[in-house]
Amino acid sequence: MLQGFVPFPPEFAADYRAKGYWRDQSLAQEFDAVFKRYADRVALVDGKRTYTYADLDRITDNLALNLLELGLKPQDRVVPTLPNVAEFVILYFALQKLGAIPIAALVTHRYLEISQFVNLSQATACVYPETQGDFAFAPVIDRVQAEHASLKFRIVLGKAGKGEHSLVELIEKPATLKRSELEKIRIDPTDPCIFQLSGGTTGIPKLIPRTNNDYAYNSKVASEAAHVDGDSVLLLVLPIAHNLPLACPGIQGFMFNGGKVVVHANTRPEEMFALIQQHKVTHLKVVPALLIRLINDPSIGKYDLTSLKQIQSGGQRMQPEVRTRTTELIPSAFVQENFGMSEGVLMFVGFDDPADVKLETCGRPICPDDEVRLVDDDGREVAFGEVGELTCRGPYTLRGYYGVPEYNARQFTPDGFYRSGDLMRQHPSGNYIVEGRKKDLINRGGEKISAEEIENLVLMHPAVQNVAIVPMPDANLGERMCAYVILHAGQSLQLKELVAFLLTKEIAKFKLPERLEVLTDFPVSTFGKVSKKALGEMVAARLAQEQAATA
Template identity: 80%
Template sequence: MLEGFVPFPADFAARYREQGYWRDQSLADEFAAVFQRFAGRTALVDGERVYTYADIDLLSDNLALNLLDLGLKPLDRVVPTLPNVAEFVLLYFALQKIGAIPIAALVTHRYQEISQFVQLSKARCCVYPAAQGDFRFGPVIERVQNENPSLQLRLVLGQAGPGEHSLTDLIERPAKADRSTLREIEIDPSDPCIFQLSGGTTGIPKLIPRTNNDYAYNSKVAAEVALVDAESVLLLVLPIAHNLPLACPGIQGFMFAGAKVVLHGNTRPSEMFALIQKHRVSHLKVVPALLIRLINDPEIAKFDLSSLRQIQSGGQRMQPEVRARTRELIPTALVQENFGMSEGLLMFVRHDDPDDVQMETCGRPVCADDEVRLIDDDGREVAKGEVGELCCRGPYTLRGYFGVPEYNTRQFTPDGFYRSGDLMRQHPSGNYVVEGRKKDLINRGGEKISAEEVENLILMHPSVQNVACVPMPDAAMGEKMCACVVLNAGQELTLKELVVFLQAREIARFKLPERLEVLSEFPVSTFGKVSKKALGEMVAAKLVSA
């Protein structure tokens, strides 16, 4: 067993096997049957590149063998920061075939995040594009390698430079070993198959181990609730490694059904509309900020979007008005609100829910053995209809973050329920409604930003005496970040100067504050702590009066 991994207790594992949720097959074995069954069907479209299920099987086999030849082995950790391209999918399946564990990093991550992921996981390999916009990955990954002895391999998408291997070449170059070599690799279905990333409140992100057993079930049950079948077509523009696009039901769920996935690298509405029309897309994944852009784009009326059956929205709560307007413009599509976490639990609105329930709630758990408690500050369950913190456990919800036993003691109840930090109440229908969160997070268009992480960096600025980062309302993104600071005597600071300073700390762009408030002192609570609630209310009031 991988050191630092928290397994499911034996009695719960036995129950989940008995109920048929866990099939005790690796993802590699699960998809071996899929690739064979749907061999001639189109699985993946990336621009002009089209791949059948047989193509993906053959190419990922070849890549897997070449990765083995480079020295990767089962349970090795790999950090890919790739955009929405076919190479990510081929790499994902290749890693599953050798039992290596990808870490769900994003192409928007920079030195700060990538370095943390490598340190936390002791990763042996990073995979990255040569550049993303004007940012060049190579020098950054080389720095990370120099600082971390575990990191031995650097794979670049495209032409390799000194010390790098070309991912493109590894996919295309015929492997030395026979494909039968892969069948000799033993993979324990109870081992992690991926590390998703937490949106935790601490400065260092936590790694979420998802096992072969639970991640396969996660995708299958999500696909069932989302009414995915072999004729379904998914357009994927959200970041490919996120839990929702990858597995809820995402790439995995659609491919389990023999369906088609269309990848696209940006969220320009006109390009998305054209792809929906061209490929007769049936399913679309969005965050509310993206859906708002789509329904307000004047080009929407120029395209035939009648193939859309479902628009799956996650990441943050959607206003009923947005759903109602979407229904007017695209009457064939259900806006399926869902609540999900990379840690596990998924709640989906159902297609047969009454209109008011679809409009007001985020759904209910997708599995009968998803256990949900809403608790108060003293750990007692609240009465039905009252607001409490969501705690959960079940056949696809983790039992502990990777390698942080002290943190796990705080985040899990003694009987194994995960304390999510999300505040909810149960709707009379039995569905749930999100009411906020206890966690110190800013939810910017579905990307969760740890306030503490950014605060720690801002405190390094020589002009700053104290800082508190708070969410501020935004019509498009839901929330953006405002940095409230107290400066040292005689110092001045502008937002532009602060952003330049943070950019030099090499963090992802979406974590940069978008407003700065300079105060002489912070409001404090009755316990003497900085009142972020009061700061947030102050900023919101200023925005209204501006």
């Protein structure tokens, strides 16, 4: 067992096994059967490249053996920052066969995040594209490797330079090791198979250990709730390593059922419509901001979208008007609201729920043993219909973040319920409604940004005396980021100057403030703390005034 990993208590693990949630098989074993069962079916499409299940089995065997020969070992941690390409899927399953553990990083992450992930996990390998837009990864990985002795292997999707190995070559080069070497590897199904990333409020993200047992069940129960079968075709344009595209039901769930996954590396509406028509896509995953773009794109009427059966929306609450308009434009598709977290529990709206329930709620837990309590600030359960913080535990909800016992003591109740920081109330139907959050986060189009992380960076600017980062409402993305600052005497600061400064800190661009407000003092709560609620109301009022003035 990895030091720093918090396992499920034995009595709960025994119960989950007895009820059939846990099969005590590694993901490698689970998908060994899947690849053979559906051998001749098409599993994966990336542009003009098509892979059957048998192809994936053969290719991932070969890559796993080459990685083993390179020096990767079971339980080694690997940081892949790849776009939505077939190579990510191939790498993911190869790492599962090897027993190595991927960290669910994004291609938009930069030096600060990659360095943190390597440090937190003591990763031995990074896998990255040669470039993403105008950004070159190699100089960043050079620095990360110089700072972290654990990082031994650098694998690039593109032309390999000094000290790098080519991912394509590792995939295509015939392995010299025999497949029996993989068969010798013993993977404990109660060990982590991936580290997802928290949207936590602290400056450093937390690693979420998802075990082989719980992650397989997570995808299977989610595929049942999403009505996935062997004829289902999924189009994936959301970042591929996120929990929703990967496992809810995502790549795993569709492949468990012998379905097809089409990956695409951008979210241009007309390209997506063309792929839906070409591949007769049945399932599409979106965040509300993306769906708003799709239904407002003039090319939507040019394509046959009647194959779509389900549009699964997550990441943030969707306005009922968006769902209603989508149904008018694509009447074949059920717009399924869901609430999920990389930490575990998933809630889906049911296909058979009444119309008002579909419009107003984010669903209900999809497993009978998802235990949910809504509690007040003192940890007491609130009355039915009242707002409380979502706390939860169950067969696929973590029991602790990796390597942070002090933080875990605050985030989990003594009886193992995870304190999510999300505020909810229960609808008369039994479904749940999201009412906000206790966490200090900005939810920008489904990407959760820690306010504290950005505040710490803004405070480094020589003109800034104090800062408060708050969300501001946005019709498309849900929220954008506003930076309220107090400046040192005699100093001035413009948004473009602040953004230029933050870019020198090498963070992902989606974390940059999009509005700057300068104050001489911050409003405070009755407890003497900065009132971010008041600041949020101030910027919302200012935006409303500006919109009214331009109307």
